[in-house]
Amino acid sequence: MRIGDLADGMTRGVEGIAASVSETFMEPVVRLGVTGLSRAGKTVFITSLVANLLDRGRMPQLRAAASGAIVSAYLRPQPDNTVPRFDYEAHLAAMTGSEPHWPDSTRAVSELRLSLKVRPGGLGSIFGAVTGPRTIHVDIVDYPGEWLLDLALMDKDYAEWAADTLGRLDQRPGSEGFVAALGGVDPGAPFDEATAQMLAARFTEALNIAREAGFSDCTPGRFLLPGEMAGSPVLTFAPLPVPGGSTPRGSLWREMERRYEAYKREVVKPFFRDHFSRIDRQVVLVDALGAIHAGPRAVEDLRRAMTEILGAFRPGRNAWLTRFLMGKRVEKILFAATKADHLHHSQHARLTSIMQALMKDARRRADFAGADTAAMAIAALRATVEETREQRGESYDCVRGTLMSTGRQTALYPGELPEDPALLLEPARDGAEDWLDGDYQVMHFAPARLTLKPGEGPPHIRLDKAAEFLLGDRLR
Ligand SMILES: Nc1nc2c(ncn2[C@@H]2O[C@H](COP(=O)(O)OP(=O)(O)OP(=O)(O)O)[C@@H](O)[C@H]2O)c(=O)[nH]1
């Protein structure tokens, strides 16, 4: 352990104590982390969750909403002054306006505080009447799941990371450009910036193509979501094989190694210290249907990424992370397959089983030290209606919605998910190229035009159950 690390850890500890004391004497705060890989559905989830907590007419499975224990809900200024605010109003306007559309992609951390006034025991409770309502603040933090994958880098030095990454290139589409570029480079040659930039550009391209093709584990995460760090040295490196003879000072390999270490120190660590270490409850959103549609390799990649992501919630996984956490741990982790409105409800249980199987794999390696975990299939914003169609004497359970590409109403029969998740996960693990029997369809539906009654939030599937799991115990 370096002295610098120790000092960092201690400051955090003191801040942590101050925060928990003020919270105990004043109003309790629950910090809810919402993560998932890019396009998993984080922005839509947070927007719809907040809208449905403000107007609770569609939240019967959230007990505190059904019982009337939540007296009121309102948005308040967030406590963190330097974190961008989650743009709830703009996202909600996009999803529920007169020309509904999906919100834009978001590329960084953002935060929103929702405060709930709760009367313990609900309406008419004697206890509630005596003590009066109390306020609970829910701080919702949206952050890219790619950043969690970077935790794995903390255990690896440059040579190990490069060997792992290079070893995986041939399993993925889009690496050709980078492989060709590598062929013309001697890692032991003296460093020059143009070569470094060229390699980083080709490598980033390969990561983006793999990501587009449905692959999940595309580290370093910040290469895909560079934000204001684009073009800086911490994002201008690439994996190189160890040069034959040695790694002389001033060589390309050495400088790449130095930048990789800088990325760990100056990008990965601050995120875990400033954001991750403060989370109380976590939802991990997963576009499982998207990966199933993309094929077995994408499913296997997703499984690995999920194991990696959930590994971040395993105490003791990493020495420096353990110190930042100071014994604090995430109390609940919800693992949710999003966009379940692409399936007829008759298949939702199967999607849930697939999520459970994916989660089990991660759990086998760790029990998350007592954190309460659950897997669900949800749709934060339901864009379809169900429909059963007859064709040549067979009936098909379809969903119907407005197709994004044409703007026309279309019915989709997505294919039948297997009852036993192993029928998907095993071929994926065995490296199959395609699914043996059948294909799984995904279509991009636009959000439906809504007419909401007073007191109703946007339509969803099981968002209330997700909220009950994540927050229910704190609202009683
Ligand atoms: N049908 C349906 N589609 C959804 C739902 N949630 C998300 N989507 C689709 O998934 C896309 C991504 O959703 P976002 O919420 O923007 O995902 P994100 O995780 O915030 O994505 P990034 O900000 O790019 O990381 C949307 O544009 C929709 O096409 C849902 O509940 N139902």
Ligand SMILES: [Mg+2]
């Ligand atoms: Mg987003």
